[in-house]
Amino acid sequence: MNIVILGGGAAGATAAQFARKEDRKAEITVFEASEYPQYSRCGLPYALSGAIPEFESLIEFSAEWFKRNKIDLRLSTEVSKVEPDTNTISFSGLDGDGKLQYDSLIFATGARPSIPGIKGIAEGDAKKKGVFVFRGMDDAKALSEWCGEKNRKAVIVGAGLVGLEVAEALHIMGHEVAVVEFLDSILPGMIDPDTAAPLLEKMSSLGISARTRALVEEILGDGSVAEAVVKDRDTGTEERIEYDTVIQENGQKPSTSLAKDAGCALGRHGHIRVDERCESSVPGIYAVGDCAEYVDFVTGAESPSGMGTTAVKMGEVAGINAAGGSFALPRGFLNSRVSRLFGLEISAVGPISSSLTEAGIAQVQARVKGSTLPVYYPGGKDIMVKLTASKEDGKLLACQIVGEEGAGLRVNLAAAMILAGFTARDLALFETTYAPPVAPTVDVLATAAEAIMIKLRRSGKSG
Numbered sequence: 485m486n487i488v489i490l491g492g493g494a495a496g497a498t499a500a501q502f503a504r505k506e507d508r509k510a511e512i513t514v515f516e517a518s519e520y521p522q523y524s525r526c527g528l529p530y531a532l533s534g535a536i537p538e539f540e541s542l543i544e545f546s547a548e549w550f551k552r553n554k555i556d557l558r559l560s561t562e563v564s565k566v567e568p569d570t571n572t573i574s575f576s577g578l579d580g581d582g583k584l585q586y587d588s589l590i591f592a593t594g595a596r597p598s599i600p601g602i603k604g605i606a607e608g609d610a611k612k613k614g615v616f617v618f619r620g621m622d623d624a625k626a627l628s629e630w631c632g633e634k635n636r637k638a639v640i641v642g643a644g645l646v647g648l649e650v651a652e653a654l655h656i657m658g659h660e661v662a663v664v665e666f667l668d669s670i671l672p673g674m675i676d677p678d679t680a681a682p683l684l685e686k687m688s689s690l691g692i693s694a695r696t697r698a699l700v701e702e703i704l705g706d707g708s709v710a711e712a713v714v715k716d717r718d719t720g721t722e723e724r725i726e727y728d729t730v731i732q733e734n735g736q737k738p739s740t741s742l743a744k745d746a747g748c749a750l751g752r753h754g755h756i757r758v759d760e761r762c763e764s765s766v767p768g769i770y771a772v773g774d775c776a777e778y779v780d781f782v783t784g785a786e787s788p789s790g791m792g793t794t795a796v797k798m799g800e801v802a803g804i805n806a807a808g809g810s811f812a813l814p815r816g817f818l819n820s821r822v823s824r825l826f827g828l829e830i831s832a833v834g835p836i837s838s839s840l841t842e843a844g845i846a847q848v849q850a851r852v853k854g855s856t857l858p859v860y861y862p863g864g865k866d867i868m869v870k871l872t873a874s875k876e877d878g879k880l881l882a883c884q885i886v887g888e889e890g891a892g893l894r895v896n897l898a899a900a901m902i903l904a905g906f907t908a909r910d911l912a913l914f915e916t917t918y919a920p921p922v923a924p925t926v927d928v929l930a931t932a933a934e935a936i937m938i939k940l941r942r943s944g945k946s947g
Protein backbone atom coordinates (compact mmCIF):
# COMPACT_ATOMS: atom_id res chain seq x y z
CA MET A 485 0.00 0.00 0.00
CA ASN A 486 1.45 3.39 -1.07
CA ILE A 487 0.00 6.43 0.68
CA VAL A 488 1.06 9.87 -0.55
CA ILE A 489 0.30 12.99 1.50
CA LEU A 490 0.66 16.48 0.04
CA GLY A 491 1.48 18.93 2.84
CA GLY A 492 3.12 18.29 6.20
CA GLY A 493 1.15 20.74 8.37
CA ALA A 494 -1.19 19.81 11.23
CA ALA A 495 -3.64 17.97 8.96
CA GLY A 496 -1.01 16.16 6.83
CA ALA A 497 1.18 15.09 9.76
CA THR A 498 -1.87 13.81 11.69
CA ALA A 499 -3.01 11.88 8.62
CA ALA A 500 0.46 10.29 8.38
CA GLN A 501 0.37 9.41 12.10
CA PHE A 502 -3.01 7.65 11.86
CA ALA A 503 -2.22 5.94 8.55
CA ARG A 504 0.86 4.48 10.23
CA LYS A 505 -1.19 3.32 13.27
CA GLU A 506 -3.69 1.66 10.90
CA ASP A 507 -1.15 -0.08 8.68
CA ARG A 508 2.31 -0.82 10.16
CA LYS A 509 3.67 -1.84 6.75
CA ALA A 510 2.32 0.81 4.35
CA GLU A 511 4.76 3.02 2.42
CA ILE A 512 3.85 6.55 3.54
CA THR A 513 5.41 9.61 1.89
CA VAL A 514 4.75 13.19 3.00
CA PHE A 515 5.74 16.01 0.64
CA GLU A 516 6.22 19.40 2.29
CA ALA A 517 7.06 22.48 0.21
CA SER A 518 8.62 24.41 3.12
CA GLU A 519 11.80 23.57 4.99
CA TYR A 520 9.91 22.95 8.26
CA PRO A 521 8.54 19.70 9.67
CA GLN A 522 5.08 20.17 11.23
CA TYR A 523 4.84 23.04 13.71
CA SER A 524 1.96 24.77 15.52
CA ARG A 525 0.81 27.80 13.53
CA CYS A 526 -1.51 28.52 16.47
CA GLY A 527 1.54 29.10 18.67
CA LEU A 528 3.13 31.70 16.36
CA PRO A 529 1.55 34.80 18.00
CA TYR A 530 2.87 33.62 21.37
CA ALA A 531 6.37 33.03 20.02
CA LEU A 532 6.17 36.56 18.57
CA SER A 533 5.18 38.08 21.94
CA GLY A 534 7.85 36.09 23.79
CA ALA A 535 5.40 33.97 25.85
CA ILE A 536 6.98 31.00 24.05
CA PRO A 537 10.73 31.71 24.10
CA GLU A 538 11.79 30.00 20.83
CA PHE A 539 10.06 29.71 17.44
CA GLU A 540 11.63 26.27 17.06
CA SER A 541 9.82 24.94 20.16
CA LEU A 542 6.60 25.09 18.09
CA ILE A 543 7.70 21.99 16.15
CA GLU A 544 5.40 19.11 17.16
CA PHE A 545 6.15 16.30 14.66
CA SER A 546 9.93 16.54 14.23
CA ALA A 547 11.97 15.05 11.37
CA GLU A 548 13.15 12.42 13.92
CA TRP A 549 9.51 11.51 14.68
CA PHE A 550 8.88 10.83 10.97
CA LYS A 551 12.07 8.71 10.78
CA ARG A 552 11.11 6.70 13.89
CA ASN A 553 7.71 5.96 12.39
CA LYS A 554 9.21 4.99 9.03
CA ILE A 555 7.41 7.78 7.22
CA ASP A 556 9.33 9.30 4.32
CA LEU A 557 9.20 13.09 4.91
CA ARG A 558 10.45 15.09 1.92
CA LEU A 559 11.00 18.67 3.05
CA SER A 560 11.49 21.56 0.59
CA THR A 561 9.79 19.41 -2.03
CA GLU A 562 6.69 20.54 -3.89
CA VAL A 563 4.20 18.36 -5.70
CA SER A 564 3.36 19.97 -9.05
CA LYS A 565 0.87 17.52 -10.55
CA VAL A 566 -1.58 14.80 -9.52
CA GLU A 567 -2.80 12.43 -12.27
CA PRO A 568 -5.67 10.21 -11.01
CA ASP A 569 -5.80 8.29 -14.34
CA THR A 570 -2.44 6.72 -13.61
CA ASN A 571 -2.35 7.29 -9.80
CA THR A 572 0.86 9.28 -10.21
CA ILE A 573 2.21 12.50 -8.73
CA SER A 574 5.11 14.64 -10.00
CA PHE A 575 7.36 16.51 -7.60
CA SER A 576 10.45 18.68 -7.57
CA GLY A 577 12.66 19.63 -4.68
CA LEU A 578 16.06 19.58 -3.03
CA ASP A 579 16.82 16.06 -4.27
CA GLY A 580 15.67 16.73 -7.82
CA ASP A 581 12.48 15.95 -9.74
CA GLY A 582 10.54 12.71 -9.80
CA LYS A 583 7.28 10.82 -10.06
CA LEU A 584 5.65 8.51 -7.53
CA GLN A 585 2.71 6.10 -7.73
CA TYR A 586 0.06 5.99 -5.03
CA ASP A 587 -2.80 3.75 -3.95
CA SER A 588 -4.38 6.52 -1.93
CA LEU A 589 -3.58 10.21 -1.78
CA ILE A 590 -4.37 12.91 0.77
CA PHE A 591 -4.48 16.61 -0.06
CA ALA A 592 -3.34 18.50 3.06
CA THR A 593 -2.10 21.56 1.17
CA GLY A 594 -3.58 24.13 3.59
CA ALA A 595 -4.20 27.73 2.67
CA ARG A 596 -2.33 30.93 2.01
CA PRO A 597 -3.09 34.52 3.03
CA SER A 598 -5.70 36.28 0.96
CA ILE A 599 -4.17 39.64 0.12
CA PRO A 600 -6.47 42.21 -1.42
CA GLY A 601 -4.48 44.74 -3.45
CA ILE A 602 -4.35 47.91 -1.34
CA LYS A 603 -3.19 50.89 -3.40
CA GLY A 604 0.48 51.71 -2.71
CA ILE A 605 1.23 48.53 -0.75
CA ALA A 606 3.92 47.51 -3.26
CA GLU A 607 6.34 49.20 -5.62
CA GLY A 608 6.57 47.17 -8.82
CA ASP A 609 6.60 43.52 -7.73
CA ALA A 610 8.12 44.21 -4.31
CA LYS A 611 6.06 44.83 -1.17
CA LYS A 612 7.00 48.07 0.61
CA LYS A 613 9.24 47.65 3.67
CA GLY A 614 7.00 47.29 6.72
CA VAL A 615 4.28 45.22 4.99
CA PHE A 616 3.66 41.74 6.45
CA VAL A 617 1.29 38.79 6.44
CA PHE A 618 1.12 36.33 9.36
CA ARG A 619 0.53 32.70 8.48
CA GLY A 620 3.79 30.80 8.67
CA MET A 621 7.03 30.52 10.61
CA ASP A 622 8.95 32.74 8.16
CA ASP A 623 6.25 35.46 8.31
CA ALA A 624 6.39 35.48 12.11
CA LYS A 625 10.20 35.52 12.21
CA ALA A 626 10.31 38.42 9.72
CA LEU A 627 7.81 40.45 11.78
CA SER A 628 9.69 39.63 14.98
CA GLU A 629 12.96 40.86 13.47
CA TRP A 630 11.33 44.06 12.15
CA CYS A 631 9.73 44.80 15.52
CA GLY A 632 12.97 44.10 17.37
CA GLU A 633 14.65 47.03 15.59
CA LYS A 634 12.62 49.84 17.19
CA ASN A 635 9.22 50.83 18.57
CA ARG A 636 6.69 50.39 15.77
CA LYS A 637 3.34 51.92 14.97
CA ALA A 638 1.37 49.10 13.39
CA VAL A 639 -1.99 48.83 11.70
CA ILE A 640 -3.58 45.40 11.35
CA VAL A 641 -5.94 45.08 8.42
CA GLY A 642 -8.61 42.58 9.47
CA ALA A 643 -9.86 41.91 13.01
CA GLY A 644 -10.29 38.14 12.77
CA LEU A 645 -8.79 35.75 15.30
CA VAL A 646 -5.25 35.87 13.90
CA GLY A 647 -5.35 39.66 13.40
CA LEU A 648 -6.30 40.20 17.05
CA GLU A 649 -3.79 37.64 18.35
CA VAL A 650 -1.04 39.49 16.46
CA ALA A 651 -2.40 42.83 17.78
CA GLU A 652 -2.15 41.47 21.32
CA ALA A 653 1.39 40.19 20.74
CA LEU A 654 2.57 43.57 19.42
CA HIS A 655 0.85 45.35 22.32
CA ILE A 656 2.63 43.09 24.83
CA MET A 657 5.92 43.87 23.06
CA GLY A 658 5.27 47.58 23.66
CA HIS A 659 4.38 48.65 20.11
CA GLU A 660 1.49 50.96 19.24
CA VAL A 661 -1.30 48.99 17.57
CA ALA A 662 -4.47 49.83 15.66
CA VAL A 663 -6.95 47.47 14.02
CA VAL A 664 -9.12 48.21 10.99
CA GLU A 665 -12.04 45.89 10.15
CA PHE A 666 -14.19 46.14 7.01
CA LEU A 667 -17.23 44.42 8.61
CA ASP A 668 -19.53 45.58 11.42
CA SER A 669 -17.61 44.12 14.33
CA ILE A 670 -14.36 42.52 15.45
CA LEU A 671 -14.01 38.70 15.29
CA PRO A 672 -16.84 38.80 12.72
CA GLY A 673 -16.74 35.11 11.75
CA MET A 674 -16.41 33.91 15.33
CA ILE A 675 -18.89 35.82 17.52
CA ASP A 676 -21.84 38.20 17.24
CA PRO A 677 -21.29 41.96 17.67
CA ASP A 678 -22.91 42.00 21.15
CA THR A 679 -20.54 39.26 22.35
CA ALA A 680 -17.61 41.24 20.94
CA ALA A 681 -18.60 44.42 22.81
CA PRO A 682 -16.71 43.63 26.10
CA LEU A 683 -13.56 42.88 24.08
CA LEU A 684 -13.83 46.18 22.20
CA GLU A 685 -14.17 47.97 25.54
CA LYS A 686 -11.12 46.15 26.90
CA MET A 687 -9.04 47.03 23.84
CA SER A 688 -10.08 50.67 24.06
CA SER A 689 -9.12 50.76 27.78
CA LEU A 690 -5.64 49.53 26.77
CA GLY A 691 -5.29 52.25 24.12
CA ILE A 692 -5.76 49.95 21.12
CA SER A 693 -7.87 51.61 18.47
CA ALA A 694 -10.27 49.27 16.65
CA ARG A 695 -12.22 50.79 13.77
CA THR A 696 -15.04 48.74 12.32
CA ARG A 697 -16.88 49.37 9.03
CA ALA A 698 -13.63 50.89 7.79
CA LEU A 699 -10.88 50.03 5.33
CA VAL A 700 -7.26 50.83 4.64
CA GLU A 701 -7.53 52.40 1.23
CA GLU A 702 -3.94 53.38 0.49
CA ILE A 703 -0.45 53.01 1.89
CA LEU A 704 1.80 56.04 1.50
CA GLY A 705 5.58 56.14 1.70
CA ASP A 706 8.60 55.91 -0.52
CA GLY A 707 9.82 52.28 -0.49
CA SER A 708 8.68 51.87 3.14
CA VAL A 709 5.33 52.28 4.87
CA ALA A 710 4.95 55.84 6.25
CA GLU A 711 1.20 56.46 6.42
CA ALA A 712 -2.12 54.74 5.74
CA VAL A 713 -5.30 56.27 4.42
CA VAL A 714 -8.18 54.85 6.48
CA LYS A 715 -11.71 55.31 5.13
CA ASP A 716 -14.91 55.19 7.19
CA ARG A 717 -17.41 53.18 5.11
CA ASP A 718 -20.45 54.94 6.56
CA THR A 719 -19.40 58.57 6.25
CA GLY A 720 -16.86 58.20 3.43
CA THR A 721 -14.41 60.29 5.51
CA GLU A 722 -10.72 59.57 4.86
CA GLU A 723 -7.98 60.03 7.43
CA ARG A 724 -4.20 59.90 6.90
CA ILE A 725 -2.53 58.19 9.86
CA GLU A 726 1.17 57.67 10.51
CA TYR A 727 2.14 53.98 10.60
CA ASP A 728 5.39 52.20 9.75
CA THR A 729 3.98 48.65 9.79
CA VAL A 730 1.01 47.12 7.99
CA ILE A 731 -0.07 43.54 8.70
CA GLN A 732 -2.58 42.13 6.23
CA GLU A 733 -4.88 39.66 7.96
CA ASN A 734 -7.83 39.55 5.60
CA GLY A 735 -8.36 35.80 5.70
CA GLN A 736 -7.08 32.76 3.84
CA LYS A 737 -7.47 31.21 0.39
CA PRO A 738 -7.34 27.41 0.14
CA SER A 739 -4.44 25.94 -1.88
CA THR A 740 -6.45 23.72 -4.19
CA SER A 741 -5.26 24.27 -7.77
CA LEU A 742 -3.73 20.74 -7.98
CA ALA A 743 -6.95 19.19 -6.63
CA LYS A 744 -9.03 21.15 -9.11
CA ASP A 745 -6.81 19.97 -12.00
CA ALA A 746 -7.14 16.40 -10.67
CA GLY A 747 -10.93 16.66 -11.00
CA CYS A 748 -11.87 17.05 -7.31
CA ALA A 749 -15.15 18.93 -6.81
CA LEU A 750 -14.64 22.29 -5.09
CA GLY A 751 -17.06 24.36 -2.98
CA ARG A 752 -18.20 27.96 -3.36
CA HIS A 753 -14.94 29.39 -2.01
CA GLY A 754 -12.60 26.90 -3.69
CA HIS A 755 -12.19 24.30 -0.89
CA ILE A 756 -12.13 20.58 -1.70
CA ARG A 757 -15.49 19.00 -0.87
CA VAL A 758 -15.31 15.82 1.17
CA ASP A 759 -17.75 13.32 2.67
CA GLU A 760 -17.75 12.04 6.26
CA ARG A 761 -14.80 9.73 5.38
CA CYS A 762 -12.89 12.85 4.19
CA GLU A 763 -12.90 11.41 0.66
CA SER A 764 -13.19 13.86 -2.24
CA SER A 765 -15.33 13.36 -5.34
CA VAL A 766 -12.39 11.41 -6.85
CA PRO A 767 -12.28 7.90 -5.30
CA GLY A 768 -9.06 7.21 -3.40
CA ILE A 769 -8.25 10.92 -3.04
CA TYR A 770 -8.89 12.44 0.41
CA ALA A 771 -8.64 16.05 1.59
CA VAL A 772 -8.06 17.43 5.09
CA GLY A 773 -7.53 20.70 6.92
CA ASP A 774 -7.57 24.24 5.55
CA CYS A 775 -7.78 23.11 1.90
CA ALA A 776 -10.99 21.16 2.55
CA GLU A 777 -14.60 21.75 3.47
CA TYR A 778 -17.30 19.62 5.04
CA VAL A 779 -20.78 20.61 6.28
CA ASP A 780 -21.90 22.65 9.25
CA PHE A 781 -23.53 20.41 11.88
CA VAL A 782 -26.34 22.86 12.63
CA THR A 783 -27.18 24.47 9.27
CA GLY A 784 -25.92 21.83 6.83
CA ALA A 785 -24.21 24.62 4.85
CA GLU A 786 -20.69 24.34 3.41
CA SER A 787 -18.19 24.61 6.25
CA PRO A 788 -14.52 25.17 5.37
CA SER A 789 -12.12 23.64 7.86
CA GLY A 790 -10.20 26.71 8.99
CA MET A 791 -9.02 25.58 12.39
CA GLY A 792 -6.43 23.35 13.95
CA THR A 793 -9.16 21.37 15.72
CA THR A 794 -10.97 20.33 12.54
CA ALA A 795 -7.67 19.87 10.64
CA VAL A 796 -6.54 17.28 13.19
CA LYS A 797 -9.90 15.45 13.30
CA MET A 798 -9.95 15.26 9.50
CA GLY A 799 -6.32 14.10 9.45
CA GLU A 800 -7.21 11.24 11.79
CA VAL A 801 -10.23 10.16 9.72
CA ALA A 802 -8.50 10.42 6.32
CA GLY A 803 -5.30 8.75 7.55
CA ILE A 804 -7.24 5.71 8.78
CA ASN A 805 -9.36 5.45 5.62
CA ALA A 806 -6.44 6.01 3.24
CA ALA A 807 -4.68 3.07 4.93
CA GLY A 808 -7.65 0.76 4.36
CA GLY A 809 -9.46 1.27 7.69
CA SER A 810 -12.89 2.71 8.32
CA PHE A 811 -13.62 5.87 10.27
CA ALA A 812 -16.01 8.80 9.85
CA LEU A 813 -16.48 12.38 11.04
CA PRO A 814 -19.68 13.26 12.94
CA ARG A 815 -22.62 14.57 10.85
CA GLY A 816 -20.98 18.01 10.55
CA PHE A 817 -18.51 20.48 12.07
CA LEU A 818 -19.51 22.22 15.30
CA ASN A 819 -16.67 24.72 14.87
CA SER A 820 -15.82 24.98 18.58
CA ARG A 821 -13.43 27.90 18.96
CA VAL A 822 -11.63 29.81 21.70
CA SER A 823 -8.97 32.41 22.30
CA ARG A 824 -7.62 34.54 25.10
CA LEU A 825 -7.26 38.17 24.05
CA PHE A 826 -6.28 41.14 26.20
CA GLY A 827 -7.11 39.22 29.38
CA LEU A 828 -10.48 37.90 28.19
CA GLU A 829 -11.30 34.31 27.23
CA ILE A 830 -13.66 34.26 24.26
CA SER A 831 -15.25 31.03 23.12
CA ALA A 832 -17.99 29.95 20.76
CA VAL A 833 -19.59 26.88 19.25
CA GLY A 834 -22.13 26.67 16.45
CA PRO A 835 -22.98 29.28 13.82
CA ILE A 836 -23.06 33.02 14.50
CA SER A 837 -26.59 34.51 14.52
CA SER A 838 -26.42 35.89 10.97
CA SER A 839 -25.50 32.44 9.59
CA LEU A 840 -28.48 30.88 11.38
CA THR A 841 -30.76 33.56 9.92
CA GLU A 842 -29.23 33.00 6.46
CA ALA A 843 -30.02 29.28 6.84
CA GLY A 844 -33.66 30.14 7.64
CA ILE A 845 -33.46 28.78 11.20
CA ALA A 846 -35.81 30.54 13.65
CA GLN A 847 -33.88 31.11 16.86
CA VAL A 848 -34.44 32.22 20.40
CA GLN A 849 -31.55 33.72 22.35
CA ALA A 850 -30.67 34.56 25.91
CA ARG A 851 -27.72 36.64 27.07
CA VAL A 852 -26.98 36.42 30.78
CA LYS A 853 -24.21 37.57 33.08
CA GLY A 854 -23.02 35.47 35.99
CA SER A 855 -19.98 34.63 38.04
CA THR A 856 -17.61 31.66 37.98
CA LEU A 857 -18.09 31.21 41.78
CA PRO A 858 -20.98 31.79 44.22
CA VAL A 859 -21.42 35.55 44.88
CA TYR A 860 -20.38 35.15 48.53
CA TYR A 861 -17.09 33.43 47.71
CA PRO A 862 -14.10 35.71 47.00
CA GLY A 863 -12.33 35.53 43.64
CA GLY A 864 -15.26 34.80 41.29
CA LYS A 865 -14.94 36.31 37.81
CA ASP A 866 -17.69 37.86 35.71
CA ILE A 867 -18.75 35.70 32.80
CA MET A 868 -21.25 36.39 30.00
CA VAL A 869 -23.09 33.65 28.08
CA LYS A 870 -25.11 34.05 24.91
CA LEU A 871 -27.07 30.89 24.22
CA THR A 872 -29.13 30.18 21.12
CA ALA A 873 -31.79 27.50 20.67
CA SER A 874 -34.29 26.58 17.98
CA LYS A 875 -37.57 28.46 18.26
CA GLU A 876 -39.34 25.33 17.02
CA ASP A 877 -38.20 22.67 19.47
CA GLY A 878 -35.77 24.30 21.92
CA LYS A 879 -32.78 22.32 20.59
CA LEU A 880 -29.46 24.01 21.39
CA LEU A 881 -27.81 25.54 18.31
CA ALA A 882 -24.98 27.82 19.42
CA CYS A 883 -23.23 29.31 22.42
CA GLN A 884 -20.81 32.22 22.85
CA ILE A 885 -19.03 33.01 26.12
CA VAL A 886 -16.76 35.86 27.28
CA GLY A 887 -15.07 36.16 30.65
CA GLU A 888 -11.71 36.41 32.37
CA GLU A 889 -11.73 32.64 32.84
CA GLY A 890 -13.90 29.56 32.38
CA ALA A 891 -15.20 30.40 28.87
CA GLY A 892 -13.26 27.71 26.99
CA LEU A 893 -14.26 24.71 29.09
CA ARG A 894 -17.91 25.81 29.40
CA VAL A 895 -18.27 26.01 25.64
CA ASN A 896 -17.02 22.44 25.34
CA LEU A 897 -19.99 21.37 27.47
CA ALA A 898 -22.35 23.29 25.19
CA ALA A 899 -20.67 21.64 22.17
CA ALA A 900 -21.30 18.14 23.55
CA MET A 901 -24.95 19.05 24.16
CA ILE A 902 -25.45 20.42 20.65
CA LEU A 903 -23.87 17.25 19.21
CA ALA A 904 -26.20 15.11 21.36
CA GLY A 905 -29.31 17.06 20.25
CA PHE A 906 -30.07 18.34 23.77
CA THR A 907 -32.64 21.10 24.35
CA ALA A 908 -32.51 24.20 26.55
CA ARG A 909 -34.60 22.23 29.08
CA ASP A 910 -31.96 19.44 29.18
CA LEU A 911 -29.26 22.03 29.87
CA ALA A 912 -31.31 23.86 32.51
CA LEU A 913 -31.77 20.59 34.42
CA PHE A 914 -28.26 19.26 33.81
CA GLU A 915 -26.45 18.47 37.05
CA THR A 916 -23.23 20.46 37.14
CA THR A 917 -20.79 20.19 40.03
CA TYR A 918 -20.98 22.65 42.91
CA ALA A 919 -18.63 23.61 45.73
CA PRO A 920 -18.07 27.24 46.82
CA PRO A 921 -14.35 27.48 45.89
CA VAL A 922 -14.92 25.72 42.53
CA ALA A 923 -18.33 26.43 40.99
CA PRO A 924 -21.73 28.00 41.81
CA THR A 925 -24.85 25.87 42.46
CA VAL A 926 -26.45 26.97 39.22
CA ASP A 927 -23.94 27.48 36.44
CA VAL A 928 -24.34 30.53 34.21
CA LEU A 929 -24.93 28.15 31.26
CA ALA A 930 -27.98 26.70 33.05
CA THR A 931 -29.22 30.21 33.86
CA ALA A 932 -29.06 31.07 30.14
CA ALA A 933 -30.96 27.85 29.32
CA GLU A 934 -33.65 28.79 31.87
CA ALA A 935 -34.00 32.22 30.26
CA ILE A 936 -34.52 30.51 26.89
CA MET A 937 -37.19 28.21 28.38
CA ILE A 938 -39.07 31.24 29.71
CA LYS A 939 -38.98 32.89 26.27
CA LEU A 940 -40.16 29.67 24.61
CA ARG A 941 -43.01 29.25 27.09
CA ARG A 942 -44.11 32.83 26.47
CA SER A 943 -44.31 32.07 22.76
CA GLY A 944 -46.38 28.95 23.46
CA LYS A 945 -43.56 26.39 22.91
CA SER A 946 -41.92 24.11 25.42
CA GLY A 947 -38.14 24.17 25.95
Ligand SMILES: Cc1cc2nc3c(=O)[nH]c(=O)nc-3n(C[C@H](O)[C@H](O)[C@H](O)COP(=O)(O)OP(=O)(O)OC[C@H]3O[C@@H](n4cnc5c(N)ncnc54)[C@H](O)[C@@H]3O)c2cc1C
Pocket residue numbers: 490491492493494495496515516517518524525526527528529561562563564592593594595618619620646649739742772773774775789790791792793794795822
Ligand atom coordinates in the same frame (compact mmCIF):
# COMPACT_ATOMS: atom_id res chain seq x y z
C1 LIG B 1 -1.41 32.61 13.55
C2 LIG B 1 -2.41 31.51 13.57
C3 LIG B 1 -3.05 31.17 14.76
C4 LIG B 1 -4.01 30.15 14.78
N1 LIG B 1 -4.61 29.82 15.96
C5 LIG B 1 -5.49 28.79 16.00
C6 LIG B 1 -6.05 28.37 17.24
O1 LIG B 1 -5.77 28.93 18.30
N2 LIG B 1 -6.93 27.32 17.22
C7 LIG B 1 -7.24 26.67 16.06
O2 LIG B 1 -8.03 25.70 16.11
N3 LIG B 1 -6.71 27.03 14.88
C8 LIG B 1 -5.84 28.08 14.82
N4 LIG B 1 -5.26 28.44 13.62
C9 LIG B 1 -5.61 27.69 12.39
C10 LIG B 1 -4.76 26.43 12.25
O3 LIG B 1 -3.43 26.74 12.49
C11 LIG B 1 -4.92 25.87 10.85
O4 LIG B 1 -6.27 25.57 10.65
C12 LIG B 1 -4.08 24.62 10.66
O5 LIG B 1 -2.73 24.90 10.83
C13 LIG B 1 -4.31 24.05 9.27
O6 LIG B 1 -3.46 22.98 9.06
P1 LIG B 1 -3.27 22.37 7.60
O7 LIG B 1 -2.34 21.23 7.77
O8 LIG B 1 -4.58 22.14 6.97
O9 LIG B 1 -2.60 23.53 6.75
P2 LIG B 1 -1.14 24.15 6.82
O10 LIG B 1 -0.67 24.23 8.21
O11 LIG B 1 -1.21 25.41 6.02
O12 LIG B 1 -0.23 23.10 6.07
C14 LIG B 1 -0.26 22.92 4.70
C15 LIG B 1 1.13 22.61 4.23
O13 LIG B 1 1.08 22.16 2.88
C16 LIG B 1 2.27 22.57 2.23
N5 LIG B 1 1.99 22.52 0.77
C17 LIG B 1 1.06 23.25 0.10
N6 LIG B 1 1.06 22.89 -1.22
C18 LIG B 1 2.01 21.92 -1.36
C19 LIG B 1 2.46 21.15 -2.46
N7 LIG B 1 1.96 21.32 -3.68
N8 LIG B 1 3.47 20.25 -2.26
C20 LIG B 1 4.00 20.07 -1.00
N9 LIG B 1 3.58 20.78 0.08
C21 LIG B 1 2.58 21.68 -0.09
C22 LIG B 1 2.52 23.95 2.78
O14 LIG B 1 3.88 24.29 2.68
C23 LIG B 1 2.06 23.81 4.23
O15 LIG B 1 3.12 23.58 5.12
C24 LIG B 1 -4.31 29.47 13.57
C25 LIG B 1 -3.67 29.81 12.37
C26 LIG B 1 -2.73 30.82 12.36
C27 LIG B 1 -2.05 31.17 11.06
